[in-house]
Amino acid sequence: xxxxxxxxxxxxxxxxxxVRPGEIVQVRPDLLMTNDISGPIAVDxxxxxxxxxxxxPEKVVxxxxxxxxxxxxxxxxxxxxxxEFARSQGIVHxxxxxxxxxxxxxxxxxxxxxxxxxxxxxxxxxxxGALGAxxxxxxxxxxxxxxxxxxxxxxxxxxxxxxxxxxxxxxIGGKDLILLAxxxxxxxxxxxxxxxxxxxxxxxxxxxxxxxxxNMAIEAGAKAGIVEPDEKTLAWLNGIxxxxxxxxxxxxxxxxxxxxxxxxxxxxxxxxxQVAVPHLPSNVRPVSELKDVEIHQVVIGSCTxxxxxxxxxxxxxxxxxxxNKWVRTLIVPxxxxxxxxxxxxxxxxxxxxxxxxxxxxxxxxxxxxHTGVLDEGERCVSTTNRNFLGRMGHEKSExxxxxxxxxAASAIAGRIAHPExx
Amino acid sequence: xxxxxxxxxxxxxxxxxxxxxxxxxxxxDPIELGKHCMEGADRDFASKIKPGDIVVAGHNFGCGSSxxxxxxxLKSCGVGAVIAASFARIFFRNAINIGLLVLECEEAYRRTNxxxxxxxxxxxxxxxxxxxxxEFRAAPYPPLVAGIVQAGGLVPxxxxxxxxxxx
Numbered sequence: 001x002x003x004x005x006x007x008x009x010x011x012x013x014x015x016x017x018x019v020r021p022g023e024i025v026q027v028r029p030d031l032l033m034t035n036d037i038s039g040p041i042a043v044d045x046x047x048x049x050x051x052x053x054x055x056x057p058e059k060v061v062x063x064x065x066x067x068x069x070x071x072x073x074x075x076x077x078x079x080x081x082x083x084e085f086a087r088s089q090g091i092v093h094x095x096x097x098x099x100x101x102x103x104x105x106x107x108x109x110x111x112x113x114x115x116x117x118x119x120x121x122x123x124x125x126x127x128x129g130a131l132g133a134x135x136x137x138x139x140x141x142x143x144x145x146x147x148x149x150x151x152x153x154x155x156x157x158x159x160x161x162x163x164x165x166x167x168x169x170x171x172i173g174g175k176d177l178i179l180l181a182x183x184x185x186x187x188x189x190x191x192x193x194x195x196x197x198x199x200x201x202x203x204x205x206x207x208x209x210x211x212x213x214x215n216m217a218i219e220a221g222a223k224a225g226i227v228e229p230d231e232k233t234l235a236w237l238n239g240i241x242x243x244x245x246x247x248x249x250x251x252x253x254x255x256x257x258x259x260x261x262x263x264x265x266x267x268x269x270x271x272x273x274q275v276a277v278p279h280l281p282s283n284v285r286p287v288s289e290l291k292d293v294e295i296h297q298v299v300i301g302s303c304t305x306x307x308x309x310x311x312x313x314x315x316x317x318x319x320x321x322x323x324n325k326w327v328r329t330l331i332v333p334x335x336x337x338x339x340x341x342x343x344x345x346x347x348x349x350x351x352x353x354x355x356x357x358x359x360x361x362x363x364x365x366x367x368x369x370h371t372g373v374l375d376e377g378e379r380c381v382s383t384t385n386r387n388f389l390g391r392m393g394h395e396k397s398e399x400x401x402x403x404x405x406x407x408a409a410s411a412i413a414g415r416i417a418h419p420e421x422x
Numbered sequence: 423x424x425x426x427x428x429x430x431x432x433x434x435x436x437x438x439x440x441x442x443x444x445x446x447x448x449x450x451d452p453i454e455l456g457k458h459c460m461e462g463a464d465r466d467f468a469s470k471i472k473p474g475d476i477v478v479a480g481h482n483f484g485c486g487s488s489x490x491x492x493x494x495x496l497k498s499c500g501v502g503a504v505i506a507a508s509f510a511r512i513f514f515r516n517a518i519n520i521g522l523l524v525l526e527c528e529e530a531y532r533r534t535n536x537x538x539x540x541x542x543x544x545x546x547x548x549x550x551x552x553x554x555x556x557e558f559r560a561a562p563y564p565p566l567v568a569g570i571v572q573a574g575g576l577v578p579x580x581x582x583x584x585x586x587x588x589x
Contacts, residue, residue: 041450048577051580138515139512141490141519145576153566221482369445373445388462
């Protein structure tokens with residue numbers, strides 16, 4: 001029997017010819033990643049383990065992106081701790097406040113290759129699966145152990161294949177497809193499993209959309225999200241790194257006789273834009289059912305939808321229009337690179353002309369950390385990934401998750417709106 | 423190492439934002455984190471519970487973020503064990519790693535009421551509801567996980583391995 005792409009990557013990193021779901025393996029990651037939330041605890045734990053040096057200073061990436069630019073003195077202390085650790089350990093890939101959001105930054109710097117195994121101290125580490133890598137999130141102690149040993153244990157997950165067929169309308173992006181899937185299977189529907197996305201609609205989806213989809217695999221409880229790399233992956237990597245051949249990515253696919261836990265099919269030809277209503281990412285509705293929902297804030301950004309395609313989509317809607325006077329519209333480019341690109345393409349002018357605010361790259365709004373925290377009774381349409389109770393601020397605030405088209409249209413309408421309405 | 427105490431019951435999908443809201447993630451001191459434990463679900467939880475009390479919950483406990491602050495908050499505010507129908511995987515690993523007792527048992531969740539008295543014998547995977555007299559068996563850990571639990575968490579486990587490397 002053959003293997004899925006996930007099993008193949010795990011087998012290679014475990015030094016085995018074959019692995020089977022359920023098997024526990026020791027793997028050697030190609031890359032570890034941490035930030036200013038998981039990092040400070042990991043640094044303390046690393047020391048308490050009696051470790052002196054990280055296993056490889058070129059393979060530990062530190063990105064300060066959550067409470068940065070420093071929200072307060074406590075946040076400043078977390079950043080200082082990470083900076084000192086990076087300096088003393090000779091960490092090569094250290095990125096300070098405002099450089100960008102980890103899951104946007106690592107791929108655009110070419111730090112993740114198809115077939116790599118990445119362990120990150122952040123649940124949205126699953127994002128890198130879009131490149132055909134196996135990437136999963138862990139907590140601080142696991143991360144500290146991996147930094148010390150260069151090794152971590154993993155249970156080989158079962159794979160659920162999600163097959164998307166049909167040609168969706170122009171308003172449909174990766175966010176709508178992943179919300180559709182999470183709505184179908186629920187927030188624990190892929191618990192401990194890998195979600196493998198494929199089919200015609202994924203083949204036609206750009207890399208940014210694939211990042212969005214893999215990013216939210218965790219919202220269905222998955223251990224990883226993954227897309228088999230193809231010519232689009234190769235084209236995207238072209239110019240970022242030149243050592244990936246079509247031969248390499250040709251090996252990275254699931255065998256025809258592999259064993260999926262299940263195959264779930266979606267025809268997305270007539271799909272409406274999708275919105276997840278409070279307080280779970282699985283409470284998914286078509287946008288047309290939500291047109292009476294008045295809103296107070298819109299956030300466009302995050303590791304889920306803060307890439308250049310997302311900003312282009314938002315600008316397409318906002319160009320020549322004004323956002324509603326009573327809707328604060330916050331646009332957060334995912335990295336300085338995305339920010340510069342948006343400037344060069346004139347998107348930032350579009351945003352400022354529309355009355356939106358453009359903020360420095362940060363995770364702040366998504367988790368209620370800072371920059372756009374919601375008050376009691378406020379509703380936000382957000383292109384982020386979680387709408388848990390109190391996620392973006394007050395426990396009596398509400399978050400509606402959508403893609404950038406719906407978010408931008410809603411900013412103009414002052415209520416949840418389909419992009420064709422504005 | 424038996425654990426016994428009163429049951430605090432929660433439903434499905436208790437997420438990490440409920441266990442420790444994002445605004446507290448600049449805190450790294452477990453004691454401080456413990457003061458805000460479960461604040462998103464029950465504002466007074468930390469002041470109500472007594473050491474050894476047991477959290478019993480439904481499916482997908484600890485879903486959401488990878489923040490280790492969540493199991494740290496539960497442990498340091500005195501929670502003796504978390505018993506759930508199922509756990510989100512990162513939370514489960516984090517709990518094992520820091521030495522917070524976590525047991526998977528759907529039956530115990532279904533057949534336990536808030537405020538019941540409960541006794542847990544982790545080495546046997548036994549959960550006893552002292553109020554109703556019922557006894558349940560938790561799903562056993564895989565051997566490697568059991569080894570980390572026995573070592574007292576991942577810190578002593580890694581320390582042992584690092585010392586082994588030096589020799």
